[in-house]
Amino acid sequence: MNLAQKSATLLCLFLPPLQGAEEEKPVTFSKDVAPIIFENCTTCHRPGQIGPFALTDYKTVKRRAKQIVEVTEDRTMPPWHADPGDVKFSNDRSLSPEQIKLLADWVTAGRPEGDPAETPPLPEFHEDWQIGKPDQIATMTEPFTVPAEGRDIYRNFVIPLNLEKDTWVEAVEFLPGAPEVVHHILYFLDTKGKAREYDARDKRPGFGMNRSNADFRYIGGWDVGTQPTELPHGLRWFIPKGADLVVQIHYHPNGKEMTDQSSVGFHYSDKPTARPWTIVQVPPHFGILQGIDIKAGEKEHLEKATFVLPEDCEAFAVNAHAHYLAKRMELTATLPDGKSMRLLRTSRWDFRWQEDYAFEKPIKLPAGTRLDMLISYDNSASNPNNPTNPPKDVRWGPATTDEMGSITLATMFDTREQKEATHEALRIFLVNQFIDRLMEGNFNGLGGRNAKLVDGQKKLKLLDWNKDSKLSPGERALAIPAIRNSDFMKNFSPIGFE
Ligand code: HEC
Structure with a gap:
């Protein structure tokens, strides 16, 4: 007995007899399946679109029925990469468990068409501008x-x-x-x-x-x-x-x-923005100063970053970015009262699908909220998405065979000052990462080892009074303004430009 049949049997056991009898009414294409497919699949699966085949009528859907059950049960289709969690997304494409079960029940029942007159029409698709002619x-x-x-x-x-x-x-x-x-x-x-x-x-x-x-x-x-x-x-x-x-x-x-x-x-x-807003990227600039260095064959390489929001804000969307090696990505917010909330988790990152996940309701994040970002990369030969085989060492870089990684939170504020203070905190975050990389001698993302950086490294080492090869917050106090005003940081705004 397959899972669908098992759950159908269970359902019958628990339902009163009248409804149980109704359950036995066969699931048909026209009444049950077509509305699910037309609503959730046909945007991409119709002639001239990116889906590799059309799913636009009984014949085309019947032909792919088994595969449709497979890809909906394992949730590869419709494409949607946020795991269900603490927050709801307004643009969630995923099917409900009931819809997935209906598709499976239809195949179990022998893929009957039902009454063609009951088949709903295909949705209207606009091949031109959808919200009117742009300015x-x-x-x-x-x-x-x-x-x-x-x-x-x-x-x-x-x-x-x-x-x-x-x-x-x-x-x-x-x-x-x-x-x-x-x-x-x-x-x-x-x-x-x-x-x-x-x-x-x-x-x-x-x-x-x-x-x-x-x-x-x-x-x-x-x-x-x-x-x-x-x-x-x-x-x-x-x-x-x-x-x-x-x-x-x-x-x-x-x-x-x-x-x-x-x-x-x-x-x-003709109106300016109703509220100041920005994107808070953790770590900023797609992790350029994170020092990413993933050894060939490493099965689980973790990159983590933590950013504390300096001002009250409201988050309205989240977006993740990395290249082929990333597997799992998470962003968790821990509020000052200790309450923690997962804003995004994708346990099946797929470089081919990069999307904004819009929150159903804005999420209030008070000043002092800690954002913890985590990415797990798989640089082993057993990762089917690994672009290099045999694997090679991978560092930060813009090419698709390099790696990068960060999670971006779109946030709005009450005042411009709050937005500016948030940008400043992101800039200082980068300055601190710069200091850490120089202290470690990891010039990855900084354009590689060069005389200027080596000189900067020497100067920073002089500030390391206790000689533990790291700069403590006290030791950093002098370094931060110097790095903040360096040529490198001057050209480097946390959001591209102001
Ligand atoms: C946003 C666009 C989009 C939507 C919506 C979508 N698909 Fe797809 N589908 C694709 C693309 C593109 C591919 C090709 C593989 C890829 O890029 O992941 C694909 C591939 C498939 C495959 C082949 C999978 C394989 O392993 O070869 C099946 C079956 C499928 N889709 C069924 C569905 C069904 C059923 C739905 C609705 C429940 C659906 N798709 C919704 C874009 C979409």
Whole structure:
């Protein structure tokens, strides 16, 4: 007896006879299965979309029925990587246990169609802009060709926005040029012209992943099957005049050569943001100064970071980022009263699916709340996602075969001062990581060993009065202002730029 049958038997034992009799009514495609599939799968599984086959009618669903039961029972589909936990997400794609059981019961019952007249119509899909024509459409300046076969491609494209004044934006919508192969994207803003420089140096359209995004400000992302992004709670994005948009696109080759020229639509707002907000990344800058150094073959490598929020805030979304080796990622908040809350846990991190997890309700985090981040990486040959076989030592870096990792909490404040104090605390967090790396002689993420860093290391060692090779808070007091004003940190804002 399979699990579904077992639970059906159990149900019958506990239900009064009348309902038990109703249970025996066969589950049919038209009445029970179609609503689940059309609502939860067809956004991606229809012709011209990223899903590898269509699930749009009785025939196509019947043909894949067994596989559908497998992937829904093990929760690989619909894709959703946050484990159920302490908080609820408003964009949760996962199916309920009842829906999963219905699909299994249908297969057990022999996949009956039922009365075709009962089959609901397919939802209406918009192939064009979903929330109306944007105020500005920024389109990739050149098309990019995605080969039929081969590894997934991650590539950055610069799109000048040519804004003549600072602008508030209330919604951003992404329109993939070739939806069959565009898997997800991340948006950044660049105010320094760096992206244009990288693009000019790269012969093909756009530029590769071997450039750091540290100079850019991350503004959000889009995943296949996601709705247009509208900021909640009256919040707005700020786009400074002259900023360029950088779109990092993940392409998933699908057997046919495709040409993509995607667009991003901006909806301007005549009102500024209702509240100041920012992103708190733990550790900042995707862990650039975390000193990540994962030895070849290491099965469970842990990276941890702790950041204490200096001001009251309300968190409204969380997002995790790492590359192929990460397995498990967690962010836990411990409030000053000792209450602890898991804001995100993903025990099946998948580099191919990067999404924002929006909280159903904003979560109040008082000043003094401790955020603990943990990532577990698997650099063994038995990790099927390991891009290098045999495994090699992996350090922090922007290429997809390097590693990085952090969890980002989108938070809003009552005052600008609270936001600025939070940025300052993040900056000091980076300064402290810088000091730790120099003291350890781990220059990973700092651009490798160079004369300037070695000199800095010598100076720091002079402050280590008790010669324990670490700087205590007292010993650090002198080092912090010096590092804070160093050339390296000056170019290094915790959120890309202010
Ligand atoms: C957000 C887009 C999206 C949604 C929603 C979605 N899928 Fe998928 N599905 C994909 C993609 C993309 C793949 C290809 C594999 C991958 O990238 O993970 C896939 C692969 C599959 C596979 C093949 C798995 C394999 O191992 O080859 C099955 C079966 C499947 N999906 C069923 C479903 C069902 C059933 C639902 C709804 C309950 C669903 N999918 C919802 C995007 C989606």
